[in-house]
Each structure stands twice: as C-alpha cells, then as structure tokens.
Amino acid sequence: MKLDMTPVLNKRMSVLDFEFTLTPETVEGACDISEEIELTSPIRVLGKITDINGYMTLKAEVSVSYDTVCDRCLAPLSDELTFDFERTVAMNAASVEDCDGDDIIWIKEGKVDFDADVIEELSLELPIYHLCSEDCPGLCSVCGKKLDGECKCADKKEIDPRLEIFKKLLENSEK
Ligand SMILES: [Zn+2]
Numbered sequence: 645m646k647l648d649m650t651p652v653l654n655k656r657m658s659v660l661d662f663e664f665t666l667t668p669e670t671v672e673g674a675c676d677i678s679e680e681i682e683l684t685s686p687i688r689v690l691g692k693i694t695d696i697n698g699y700m701t702l703k704a705e706v707s708v709s710y711d712t713v714c715d716r717c718l719a720p721l722s723d724e725l726t727f728d729f730e731r732t733v734a735m736n737a738a739s740v741e742d743c744d745g746d747d748i749i750w751i752k753e754g755k756v757d758f759d760a761d762v763i764e765e766l767s768l769e770l771p772i773y774h775l776c777s778e779d780c781p782g783l784c785s786v787c788g789k790k791l792d793g794e795c796k797c798a799d800k801k802e803i804d805p806r807l808e809i810f811k812k813l814l815e816n817s818e819k
C-alpha cells in the first residue's frame with residue numbers, strides 16, 4: 645500500500661497512524677515465503693510513523709495466521725505469528741547517518757510503500773521448525789506410523805530386551 649506522507653512532510657502532523665492488510669500475491673517484488681507455510685489470513689499491519697524534528701521512524705505490529713505441518717510427524721497444524729516491524733523513514737540518503745539501506749524506507753513522490761519489506765521480515769520471522777506438541781514422538785522408523793498409538797511395532801516384540809536382563813539376573817540369583 646502506498647502511504648501518503650504529505651501531512652507529515654508539510655509538518656501538519658507529527659504522527660501518522662496507519663492500518664491495512666496485504667497478501668504476498670499482490671505485492672510487487674515480494675520475496676518467497678517457505679513452501680511449508682500457507683498463509684490463512686491477510687497480513688495485518690498496524691502502526692504509525694512518527695516525525696521528531698525531521699527524523700522519522702516507522703513502528704508497526706504485523707500479524708498473520710498460517711497452516712503448516714509438524715516437522716516430526718507431519719500432522720497438519722495452524723499457528724499465528726505477530727512481530728514488531730521497525731524502520732527509519734527518510735527522504736534521501738543524506739538525511740540519515742547510517743545508510744545501511746535495508747533498515748530504511750525511502751519516501752518517493754511523497755509516499756512510502758513498504759509492503760515488500762513487511763513480507764521479507766515475515767519470511768525471516770516465521771519459525772523454521774514447527775511441532776504439533778512439545779513432546780510429539782514423531783514417526784516410527786520401521787512402519788512410518790505415529791509412535792503414540794498408531795505404531796504397533798513395540799507390541800510385536802516378544803520380550804522387551806530390558807526385561808530379558810532382569811530375567812537373567814533373577815535366574816542367576818536363584819542358583
Ligand atoms: Zn507431531
């Protein structure tokens with residue numbers, strides 16, 4: 645979304661509030677989000693640009709819902725992500741001391757457009773590892789079924805090897 649900075653640039657306002665939603669498909673130059681993640685809501689962006697004597701900062705809260713799968717058992721799961729997005733807003737390179745371009749949103753023709761930056765930050769903030777539960781046991785390496793219940797491999801073993809040791813100890817002690 646293009647945000648009109650005119651009220652701030654004309655010094656009529658020192659705080660510009662904004663709220664909008666976006667979807668990666670509609671953003672030109674948006675980076676890719678992990679293939680394992682499927683966004684299930686538009687990306688919500690809520691924040692403000694504050695001008696303190698010409699030094700402008702943008703602070704926003706970004707939130708989105710998504711579907712993915714458990715990395716251990718492949719069960720589908722849904723999650724939400726909320727993160728803070730902060731940038732410096734500047735007219736031209738001369739007005740900022742640190743010209744590390746990634747953290748700066750440039751004003752072009754009186755407007756700022758940081759949709760692609762939000763999506764890039766989102767792709768970095770998304771967890772790379774998801775679990776359906778903290779103690780997900782994962783899948784059995786023998787039958788490929790989930791270890792808590794569906795896998796019956798353990799039942800097929802006649803005697804648990806740990807019990808076998810106790811059995812021998814018991815036999816020895818009786819002698
Ligand atoms: Zn799992």
Ligand SMILES: [Zn+2]
Pocket residue numbers: 784785786787788789795796797798
């Ligand atoms: Zn199994």
